[in-house]
Amino acid sequence: MTKTILTVDDSRTMREMLRIALADAGYNVVQAEDGVHGLEVLETVSPDAIITDINMPRMDGFGFIENVRVHETHRALPILVLTTESDDQKKDRARRAGATGWIVKPFNPVKLVDAIRRVTA
């Protein structure tokens, strides 16, 4: 069955790239523009995994992950974080917030799909 991935990113460019990379790999893609929007989308869609940015207005990636994890039905939902190259601190913080893994920006479509595969059944 086609898997659905929710991507949360405030950058249109990044959303487009994610959408194309994921759609090319056969995933169904839903998108949100920030954490608050992401939570709204989650009320209507049950994705198989989430990819989220960190720096976003209204609710950043950390806040978003925490809020998703609190939610009973999304407790074990894989959440990947998009991070920039030298962001060990951010990786660590994201991990503590409950992120499943991370994708390094700029992402390579193959690695992106690898990372998704690694966390989705």
Place this chain on the structure above:
Amino acid sequence: MDPMAAIRQTFFQECDEQLAELESGLIRIDEGDRDPETVNAVFRAVHSIKGGASAFGFDDLVEFVHVFETTLDLLRSNRIEATQQVAACFLRASDVLADLVSGAREGSDVNPDKVAPAKAELQSLCEGAGSEGDAASEADFVDLAFEPVAISLDSIFGDFEESEQKPHRYVINFKPRPALYAKGNEALLLLRELGELGALRVTCNTDDTPFLDELDPEGAYFSWTAELETKEDARADIQAVFEFVEFDCDLSIKEEDDPPPGSVIESMEEPAVYEEEPKLPIASNDEQPALAVPEATPQPQPQASAGPRKTEPSSPAPQPTIRVDLERVDRLINLVGELVINQAVLSQRVSEAGLSRASSVMIALDELEQLTRDIQDSVMAIRAQPVKPIFQRMSRVVREVAAITKKSVRLITDGESTEVDKTVVERLTDPLTHMIRNAVDHGIESAEQRIAVGKPEEGTLKLSAMHRSGRVVIEVSDDGAGINRQRVRQIAVSKNLISPDALLTDEEIDNLIFAPGFSTTETASAISGRGVGMDVVKRAVQALGGRISIASRPGLGSTFSLSLPLTLAVLDGMVVTIGDQTFVVPLTAIVETMQPKKESVHLIGSGTRLIRSRDAFIPLVDVGAVLHNRPSLADPTAQVALLAESESGGRCALLVDEIQGQRQVVIKSLEANYGRVFGIAAGTILGDGRVALIIDVDGIINSLRADSDAVESLHAAE
């Protein structure tokens, strides 16, 4: 379109938005805004540009944005203070960033002399923040450029020498902790992925499984031993499989031919190293399962409070918007225009049918008219845009010109949210840029001069926008020296624009700077775009259906006011009859209407007629004759005179046969559909379905002036 090209376009569009966001945030910081959300927004803007730029491989851009981002991060973490100097440095950096973005867009190089100082300035801010920031940023730059390459080469050679043929055998012990599952990771998936690397044999150790009554459903009790055989060195790949979970499990990866456990290196805490240096002897071993994470399982609960806070709804949520193709909007506007015309047709037909004003049809028609107008306003509002983006661009112009002229100038903006039609906004950029450049270059004095006359060293430029009686008024005012009327006069005389003994009011002298060919500077200064005078500005404003005026006070400064229509699509006009045709005169051009009396009309020279109006003589123009619509009428008293004023302040009285009334008309471009006609600005369709031409008042007045100038210069020559 190729999807990458489309994203590229999106990226640059987004860059423009981010740059605007960046600049407005920095200006707020410069003005003393210390809200962390402002700093965050600024950081995010730069960060987003970096994300996209690195995806598209714009290396120059990435390199600069990276330094910028690093420095902004220091501001964000309060390691540098947001002083005005810092803000100014960031603003300069944002200008350079904008140049780099357009360089990337156009595929052209940006002058390194511009980039390097801005970068150095940012780096010195980092250094000022203490060794930590400095080291971090320096290290980052070096990493970015060279190191990964060097190291990976070594490792490749190493591979070939040692391990060409012989298979590698790994024993991987993997014991997840509950946190691994709590974050949505799944042991099965990891093992499955290991299986993709080579031949895999997995045994599950269930020894720790408690009895059912002791079993914590959220616990983790199984551990696995996986034996993996691969053709090539797969250590890095194995590390990569466990990359996400290394802190949430006990993991050991042992190669069967590995050196003895003595050489174990504590390496689990630096996962980034693996990617670059896969040949490091990083074996952990079975005896030290807990080595990886000495600080034990992270506990999400308490850290959550110290960690990210849910963003307070401090800034109001942005209004949801949709992006619409401009063509669709234009089509809608056109249709609404037709609706307006059609409504007028209907109105006229009904009134021709002789129904009383109180009849139900008439009442319904009135309602329809109101509704039509509302629809029209709403549709026009779709194209309306705030002037904010241009205002922001102007702040950059001010910084640039101030830097070139070595003046200190502060720009204050007001009414940024004032909305105008998109086309008006777009076409306003050039005239405004000229005016701002002029104001900084010529208007505001040098610091020494300012101090000498007791003014603050820093000049102030004010840019404001407001709605005033259905038009938008944009003002550029400076607190400089004002227009030097004596000098303007001298120049005008030397360029034969006026005769040496002409009597001119102050206002008329000020207006001379709009004359074609007029320039107050003898030599073009270093400011780009010089040599283009205010006459170009005036023409651009007039082309928009706008007016420009000056108010200048010596020693106190000058104010340039632009009055512009909110939209280019409709116009309030006076419908008049000339001969057997109907024309429309733009209401904005009409000062008053009058019935010419015999005694107030004077004939001078070879048939030029003047009309006396409040102690002034104004040329009387028979529009019908000018437009060759009918022969000139001998008796002006049988006609009506519309006292009209051009955008440049020139006046004339337009003689027409009859006034029908005032009406809003939808402008249909004549040039686009037919061609340019002297004396006619555009066309429209009236209620009876006939085409009416809109009179170009400025064109007529200017031609009049050209004639009289020619006569004057003829006299002068004699």
